[in-house]
Amino acid sequence: MSDINANGEMTRTGEAGFGDYVALLKPRVMSLVVFTALVGLLVAPVPMHPFLTFTCVLFIALGAGASGALNMWWDADIDRVMRRTRNRPIPAGLVEPGEALGLGLALSGIAVVMLALAANVAAGLLLAFTIFFYVVIYSMWLKRSTPQNIVIGGAAGAFPPMLGWVCATGSVSVEAVLMFMLIFMWTPPHFWALALFMNNDYKDAGVPMLTVTHGKRVTRNHILIYTIALVPFALAAGFTSIGGPIYLLVSAVLNAGFLYGAWKIWRRDEVQAEADHYATEKAVFKFSLLYLFLHFSAFLLEAALKSFGLGGW
Known part of the structure; x- marks a missing residue:
């Protein structure tokens, strides 16, 4: 359901559904992460078993989703203002900020630990650094402080193929x-x-x-x-x-x-x-x-x- 607020803007009301929690994970961004990470893994010189490949990509995807949830938690105030983001679950009032924070932290921990166990410690550490870079370096610091935000912050989106490669080889x-x-x-x-x-x-x-x-x-x-x-x-x-x-x-x-x-x-x-x-x-x-x-x-x-x-x- 939708209501019109005092500013004449469309807002959604009601309970959050499964799709709203999925939206917190930024599935569009996740799809790019999954694809480039999978390519990085498949083109590496060390072949991996298909099930292990699926497992690694799954946990990289979870890490990307965790980053998205944490980003939405931190950027909720900005998202309420921007036209293309104001209908996201938090500004729409469907998901509480604390829920997004908890989901993001939980998925981060699961993704990092499980990737380290499934592939190798180097891959787990690189995933942890990627999440940290996107959430802390880009979202919390660069995005609001410098016009170079997207230049330096772009590194966060560039790590997935390297992650895939490290899963297969253990090195860069x-x-x-x-x-x-x-x-x-x-x-x-x-x-x-x-x-x-x-x-x-x-x-x-x-x-x-x-x-x-x-x-x-x-x-x-x-x-x-x-x-x-x-x-x-x-x-x-x-x-x-x-x-x-x-x-x-x-x-x-x-x-x-x-x-x-x-x-x-x-x-x-x-x-x-x-x-x-x-x-x-x-x-x-x-x-x-x-x-x-x-x-x-x-x-x-x-x-x-x-x-x-x-x-x-």
């Missing part, structure tokens, strides 16, 4: 680092494209996104610069054990498309953007999602071909 290698850097360098232009057309939300919530602190012109410049900086890391992965000619071809096409989109964003001004309701920025944001998905799909394809004695270098 250049391949794991390049998968990390691919996501790390992709994150700023991805989110800044979103911030260009969601700027009022961040401004109203007091979040110092680059569009708020330095303006949209500076943000457009940064999108182009970071996209250019992303390309070498994406292509370099193609020359490692997880790459190959198919990956390089896919990466070259995707990077050309992303660069073209970043250039289109860079050359526009706000008059043009507002005239077409930020159509270009929205299109680049959507393409950036496809960009990441297809890169990791290409890693997976190369690994599958190599298992049949094909692909690779």
